[in-house]
Amino acid sequence: MATTQRVDPDCPPRKNGMSLVFDNISKIVGDEVHIQSMNLRLESGSFNTLLGRTGAGKTTMLRLMAGLDRPSSGRILMGGRDVTTVAVRRRNVAMVYQQFINYPNFTVYKNMASPLEVAGVDLEEIRQRVGRVAEMMHLEDYLDRLPAELSGGQQQRVALARALVKEADLLLLDEPLVNLDFKLREELRIELRNPLADSGAIVVYATAEPQEALALGGNTIIVDQGRILQQGLAAEVYRRPESVRTARLVGDPPMNMVEGTIGDATLRLGTADPVEVPEHLLTLSDGPYVFGVRPHHVRTMSSGTAEIEIGARVGLAEISGSETSVHFEYAGAPWVSLQDGVHPRGVDDPIGIYVEPRRIFAFDTGGALLAAPGNDSEAPVA
Amino acid sequence: MKTENNRAWFLVLPVFALVAFSAIVPLMTVVNYSVQDIFGPDDRVFVGAEWYREILQDDRLQQGLLRQFVFSFAILLIEIPLGIAVALAMPRRGRLASLTLVVLALPLLIPWNVVGTIWQIFGRADIGLGGVLVTALGVDYNYAANPFDAWATVLVMDVWHWTSLVALLCFSGLKAIPDAYYQAAKIDGASAWAVFRFVQLPKLKNVLLIAVLLRFMDSFMIYSEPFVLTGGGPGNSTTFLSQTLARLAVGQFDLGPAAAFSLIYFLIILLFCWLFYTTMMQLGRGSQQ
Structure with missing residues (x-):
């Protein structure tokens, strides 16, 4: 089992030292504990998989990382800087969801370009970046189409391309392939590995399927009931699950x-x-x-x-x-x-x-x- | 082994019979009246397009039509944006949301002629709460004597009566937008206006189309409320098309011209609904590069 952890001395990660740290993070809503005193460190340019059942706290973790939610207690550090209270738009984050989220009346091109336009990137660079990512995601022929004119798989490709083109420091994927049929899911998962690993961002990929986590490889974080049970390379977690709970979660x-x-x-x-x-x-x-x-x-x-x-x-x-x-x-x-x-x-x-x-x-x-x-x-x- | 026959048509037959009795037969009766001059059961003359020619040159129809267009477009211009605004301002969940829905639905549950009666009293400068209030503000207001006041009252009445419908439709449309859209827009750094313009409005397109069609058709056929409120007056200033038609058919018993009038009326509604439909479907594709 090969991992996708990128070790390439000729091409160091784009943003050096941009690590993400959860320092004793808790998230409590009402009297429900979503995340319980969590400590986590994700390295720059790393590929991380959050594996856990529905309701384990994966989405809450992603929302906290993105800055969509504030933790009830604890600190979030990005590249050593405390970003706990920094607004989403100042964090340079990209996120992909289960649902195929695109601007409904923008063409594929405009959909991909819009985050860059908001960020004030110049037009020529937008054109180049969109072109490059569109090619990578096999969307070159659909740039003039509206999302509604595409199949589900293509719509999700657009959403993924939108996230990739932004070249964010943090790329969050919340079960992005779960709404696709089995065959398409496998296909897109294989295709996604390289663009995600090469993005230079800290990639966090949440999934409820052990197979998906193992196939994607990288740093696997087992989450259950708002806690991290185990963390390590996918194959290592699979071979040596530290507890009965982990053992049952990493197999299907x-x-x-x-x-x-x-x-x-x-x-x-x-x-x-x-x-x-x-x-x-x-x-x-x-x-x-x-x-x-x-x-x-x-x-x-x-x-x-x-x-x-x-x-x-x-x-x-x-x-x-x-x-x-x-x-x-x-x-x-x-x-x-x-x-x-x-x-x-x-x-x-x-x-x-x-x-x-x-x-x-x-x-x-x-x-x-x-x-x-x-x-x-x-x-x-x- | 697949056998092919036309037996499936039998399944359509009951619906066809029903539609024939409810729509096609009455419509054809109107067509029949519109091309004949009928004096009695056995005494009728075929007049061709004469009634149509007469009606199209009739200035009652022309003026009624003009008033009708001004009224319907004014209604759409007020009720659609206002309905969207109300829907956006409504609480999305909790007990307050249910309460708002009930309150909003109330005007829709009142019979139309009662709405007319309510506003007839409400607008009176001597005993009506609204009328007294406006008069107290120093406005010389009398919807029974002043055409402008009459128009204003009819418009406000319709807005009160029907904005809820637009708001309820938009509210359901807004509720159908997954939360992830808002999150994605937030991550993109989109402003509140951009979220409305590029997420909410496009997602509302289909319910807005229904709202525009319903409000156009209904307002274009408005009868009971102004009939009760102003009786079409003062003068003919609030006499809309259906009231003109009712006077012609029931008041003067001119069934031939009235039938021709009805068909023209019907075709106008059909034409405009088609126009709204096609333009709004086109609009959704508008912001391409």
């Missing part, structure tokens, strides 16, 4: 969890027969643990190697594309198996479930990560 379907014990040099996963403790868990002392297994490591067919076998009944079997997911209950917890291939199964069919001990994550009973499978045993991220 979420990681399967079950209680178990280690004792007498054996590992017992839920109600299954004990097996030999795998190498990466040997350092753990005897006692109760919470074990986690990723859905694509929960097999419905034996691979013939050392395995833990679980008997279960199919709760729901779903075939999507070339994958089959089987939902079932194991030791009181909902589990999912995700396997390649199409395997139709009926509800309530008895089914054999196989887990390789070397794939198991171990957490303490409080939910903190103790041991993760080694990198070599991880399948590459799709």
Whole structure:
């Protein structure tokens, strides 16, 4: 898994040292806590992904970064300067939304040019910048059209181009691809990576989809209930989720969890027969643990190697594309198996479930990560 | 296997029958009257376009038409901007918003002739609150004797009665604009005027089109309120088209000319609605480079 963190010595970030800092930020509306004493530092030219469920506080964080909202307490620093009370228009920020937001009676060209016109950029430069970004976003042929005459995907391209052309210090994207159909979303996401990484701005991309966060890479910030759970490179967060909550948030379907014990040099996963403790868990002392297994490591067919076998009944079997997911209950917890291939199964069919001990994550009973499978045993991220 | 036949037409038939009875048959009756001179059930003469020629040269129609245009355009010029302004000033949520909506809707719930009666009393200089107030301000005001006062009263009455409709339509249009538009405009550093001009107004285009069409059609056909308030006077100064027509048809029983008048009236409304529609649809595309 490559990251898009840009390290290019020939072309340093345009604005040097323009970092963004959340210093103990809280946002409380009425008696609802949206953001809880948050500390965060985003470096100049970095690409950051906010990953969290709907309502986790991602949008609030973006609004605070933009200056659309004031924090209830704490300071926001931009390039070392306190901007907590600085108005939006003086912050040089660009933002893209879920909805396709463009001026309805401006042409695509005018839409892209308008932020620059307001900023007083001279006409020739506007023409060049709009031309360059339009080419990058494949909008050259649509410059004379009105937004209403474009498809949804093209409208969002215009909105993205509007944000890029501004060359802002801070580029905020609030689930920009969520209103597009699946195929278009993948396509635009791949296309967006380079323009975003090369923009020189601090890019913050909020998403509720773990796959999207992993595919975009960069610095991933896991947000839940107004707090930052974990921060790090996307692949690193995926490989070593620091807690059960993070582990469940960075996978889709979420990681399967079950209680178990280690004792007498054996590992017992839920109600299954004990097996030999795998190498990466040997350092753990005897006692109760919470074990986690990723859905694509929960097999419905034996691979013939050392395995833990679980008997279960199919709760729901779903075939999507070339994958089959089987939902079932194991030791009181909902589990999912995700396997390649199409395997139709009926509800309530008895089914054999196989887990390789070397794939198991171990957490303490409080939910903190103790041991993760080694990198070599991880399948590459799709 | 797809069979093709014309059976789908049967589905349209009930609607066609309904429209025939409600619109086509009455309209054709009017057409029938407008080309004949009818003395009795068995005594009629085909007169061709004579009634049309007569009516078009009739200065009652010409003057009525002029008054009607002045009135309708004045109404649009006042009610549309005022309605937008009221909608912009309205609170967007909370209990106050519901209260404002109810208060605004009140004039729309009053029967039209009652509106006329209300203003007839309200405007009286001896006992009406409005009339007394204006007189106390030193204005020699009497809507029954002075044509200017009569016009002013009819206009104010219509504005009072119908601005709410425009405001309610605009309010719903404004509520439909996602908050992200305002945020985006704010980030762009757009002024309040720019937000109105480039976000709100274009987004209101469709409801404004409906508002303009409704207000034009309704005001062009206005009858009850001025009929009750001024009776078309003083003189003929507030006699609008429909009242002229009513005098001709019901008062003088000149059904032939009245029928020709009705058709011309109808065509004028149709023509102007089409004009408004096409120009407003064009306007939306106006600010291209």
